[in-house]
């Protein structure tokens with residue numbers, strides 16, 4: 001049976017069908033459609049629907065607002081239901097941009113963009129793609145953080161799916177409520193650690209929505225093929241629990257066996273309907289994030305964005321910084337790296353760096369690679385509790401706290417330095433060349449620490465990667481002021497370039513958004529059955545090699561979010577290559593067809609195409 005709305009090209013769809021790279025269209029329906037409308041040429045893109053009248057206008061995947069042609073209005077039964085003048089997309093964009101400019105705050109812009117997405121997705125994505133640098137900051141980080149905090153106040157219209165503690169035993173049936181048969185990418189969160197904002201419960205829904213909007217805008221995934229999900233297992237956020245307008249479950253979080261069996265029911269339910277979809281775990285608190293990844297990564301096509309994509313982009317940043325310093329990319333083992341934050345992202349990023357050092361072959365063992373990285377958590381350095389316990393300047397070890405460290409963190413423990421040493425003391429002791437912030441703790445890169453670092457290295461690599469902007473470990477201005485303008489700087493959220501003593505100091509953005517849309521595209525095109533570490537390693541190297549010599553010299557490490565479509569294309573090609581090399585790809589490539597060509601052809605581009613009404617019984 002044909003789905004309610006299908007966006008395809010009569011000609012291209014049959015071609016793609018043969019290559020079995022993409023979608024599952026009904027040949028019979030397409031043939032019938034072509035025969036019924038002889039005025040449409042075989043290569044014309046068409047959009048088909050069984051809907052009629054107001055139902056067409058109110059479906060954001062079908063609606064063109066004022067852009068329906070007269071003949072479409074006739075055949076879709078909407079004549080008289082929209083203003084008489086047909087206005088094409090360029091005029092619509094003019095109107096939208098004018099109205100957007102009138103929004104006073106980023107949150108108002110967010111609400112405006114959401115309303116547009118809810119009315120007309122084609123127009124929403126055209127606007128977003130044409131203004132990615134500016135508008136990604138609204139629908140994604142950092143404004144999305146504010147939108148999450150206020151989700152229950154600004155809520156207008158349903159998007160995505162919620163599975164709550166009320167739904168245990170029902171999830172396998174519920175997954176059939178989603179209106180689309182083809183889903184390529186699912187982003188799921190339990191809202192337990194939203195950016196650096198902590199537990200926001202079901203308010204976290206804006207995160208999967210924002211991430212998936214970038215999958216479409218940056219990775220060319222179709223808007224019909226994405227599914228944002230919240231697993232509402234409760235919240236421990238007292239403010240939300242006490243707020244009568246909060247929309248999630250009003251109990252504290254499930255934990256332990258109850259939590260894992262809840263997630264397991266969801267994974268089985270979603271797999272029963274969408275066995276080929278890529279699942280991205282997002283913003284799960286440590287150690288759930290790691291436990292879920294390890295439980296499912298060898299069984300289904302999934303990954304954890306905060307652990308693995310972050311690792312790819314942070315590694316890309318460090319490798320590009322080596323090049324910017326005139327060093328070879330395979331000299332990573334010569335760096336001394338401090339990582340502030342020992343959670344999902346910190347551990348994930350450091351594991352990626354260790355993997356890379358091992359792969360480059362300059363260290364004899366993983367242990368040697370661990371010795372190049374000093375890790376701090378909220379108590380300070382992961383060090384030796386037997387050195388100077390109880391000395392002034394460091395809090396005596398409470399065995400309880402450190403007893404919580406697990407094997408992923410313990411491998412970074414330094415035997416020769418006192419446990420819980422402050423950042424500044426660690427900097428003075430180890431003279432780092434790179435400092436990474438993945439703590440969610442604003443301002444922890446103190447002036448003393450960064451100045452001490454800058455005393456020991458000509459070009460200190462300073463990457464405060466926590467989001468959103470106000471959770472950043474330091475600002476761009478601070479980093480450049482405290483390093484006499486010498487820092488190689490990247491942050492998780494966008495900052496403006498800084499003028500320091502007449503020189504423009506470049507700000508880079510290291511955000512996992514540079515990785516996941518391309519990964520999703522590569523996985524979708526190759527129909528890979530698993531996501532592997534090699535895919536992230538290759539992503540890192542690909543991104544690290546994108547900047548020109550000239551750009552590196554000026555402090556630019558790689559392209560920005562504005563170039564996300566280009567970056568995603570390159571990442572997708574690499575991911576596909578790895579999928580085929582590792583025998584994980586299930587889509588058969590036709591002989592003589594280039595991966596680049598297949599990927600480019602697969603990327604959805606928002607444009608209006610003629611809409612045809614078809615008989616629902618076809």
Ligand SMILES: NC(=O)c1ccc[n+]([C@@H]2O[C@H](COP(=O)([O-])OP(=O)(O)OC[C@H]3O[C@@H](n4cnc5c(N)ncnc54)[C@H](O)[C@@H]3O)[C@@H](O)[C@H]2O)c1
Pocket residue numbers: 193194195196197285286305306307310340341342343344345346376377378379380437438439440441444465466467468471491492493510511512513
């Ligand atoms: N730029 C990116 O692409 C990106 C990707 C993922 C996560 N992040 C950011 O990283 C941060 C952490 O994410 P996570 O998933 O690892 O969270 P998490 O809760 O798993 O871990 C946070 C870690 O930070 C430590 N910490 C807290 N306060 C600290 C302090 N004052 N000093 C030192 N360490 C401190 C905690 O002990 C913990 O180890 C978030 O702010 C998130 O936005 C950024």
Ligand SMILES: O=C(O)C[C@H](O)C(=O)O
Pocket residue numbers: 141194195196283305306466467492511512513
């Ligand atoms: O969402 C982002 O901007 C990046 C990352 O996934 C985060 O959790 O901070």
Ligand SMILES: [Mg+2]
Pocket residue numbers: 195282283305306
């Ligand atoms: Mg995240």
